[in-house]
Amino acid sequence: MAQAIFIILSLITLGCALVVVTNRNLFHSALYLAFVFVGVAGLYFMLQAEFFAGIQVLIYVGAILTLIIFAIMLSRDLMNPNVRGFNRQWWAAAIVAGLLFVVLAVVLWRAPWPAAPVGEPSADFIAELGQALVSPAYVLPFEVVSILLLAALVGSILIARER
């Protein structure tokens, strides 16, 4: 049963991901991206990581995808089929994308994937996660990320401010 659900979810996720990159209509790509995000959230659910599933939908669909769609809606000539899909800098984009692909492939290839189930997550998983974030091991990166977000917030207000 779990296997069947996993296969269906993976097929939906991968299929939609394929459409995202092959579709010519940017807005449709963004909509398929929503299905990809929800599918990944479903995979998190299957791994019993409900918290990550919730955060995945909340952040990726609720915030990031909304901004992507907003950017698409504000760009010009989007639905015009005569506009070419590439501009003069396509080779630079191709190099960067290719490099990113190589890096990701190497990382995934070298990662020691656990062959056996690691075990059931504890019932108090969210509380443990919260405490781990402020434990000595992770508190520095956690605070650095907070300051980064604060800086981004202040920066955006500065840009938007009327003079």
Next chain:
Amino acid sequence: MENIWTIENLWNAIGTVLRNWLAGFLPAWLVTLIMDLLVIVVLLAIGIVAVLVLSFMERKVAARAGDRYGPNRWGPYGLLQPFADAIKMLIKEDIIPHVADRFSFNLAPVIVTVGAVMTYAVLPFGRDMVAANLNIGILYFAAVGSLSIIGLLTAGWGSRNKYALISAFRAVAQLITYEVPVGLCIICVVMLAGSLSTQDIVLAQQERGWFFLLMPGIFILYFLAASAEMIRCPFDLLEADSEIIAGHFIEYSGMKFALFFLAEYIHLFAGSAMMVTLFFGGWLGPWLPSWLWFLIKTFVVIFVFMWIRNTFPRIRIDQVLKIGWKVMVPAGLVGLAITGFVDKLIADKLIAGVVLFICNIGLIIGVSYLMGRAQRRKEMAAEGAALR
């Protein structure tokens, strides 16, 4: 065998009997599958029945507020009116505008409705009566709610209509703005309850008292922000009929319009139910069975929303955003800090509750004072400009 047939336990008993009957001649995995699907069907049915009731209730309340009769032709007191509406919706012609983006246009009502229905999974309808007692209940509710933004954007874009597009822009601005204060208020409740699960939040209120008594300031904040999230008046800028006609569903007709209508009222029901869960003790209450208490409280909250809709004028979109970012978000952050400090520093729960109540009253007075002062300053500046 103990007697499971009490009114309190009625729905669970029906489920148990059905499960045992199915287990008699079906394999175990099929029984699980059928029972899970059945829960989904029941939740959908609750959604649709709730919409029938709410659409009738909305009209009657609006009629009462306007000193009219409201629907009174079909059935006693016009009670069959919602069925007439439903049939009308079903047999209406489905029109797709010539220039519309068909894919987005057809997908939008589906996203909106699915996102709305999915919220029902974590609503605690009664004791042991929640479809999925997730340990991330509230987070799930917020996450699924954010799906509807995508639906509204899709509808606004796919319709190829300037009013629909304006509505989509407003949807992004307003819904993202008010997600922040809603989230802050929910975190306050979660801190007091010590859990994200909706059932645990209800049980925590059994122990500590209903949270709207402990945190009236946070409750008022949540009430206003949630009504903006549910696109209820006075924050229904997305479908303001006097400005942008009907907003994102302007081009929709027939069943597709009905789906938007359905989603709107499902959101109203789910949002009110969540408010009852967070602040009014969910299904807690004496004498009556728990699920009845839950429904009664939810309908009282819904009535208040309808009452507000028929009493207050709509505010402008820039005012909506200004109040959201300049008043509600800072007030929510202050409330969050107060709740955290009081909850951690004072061990005794009764004293902590009293201190929290006093701090919340202080929060309400402080916010009202600051808003009043800002308003007076603006008026004085306007007078000064007029004199010059």
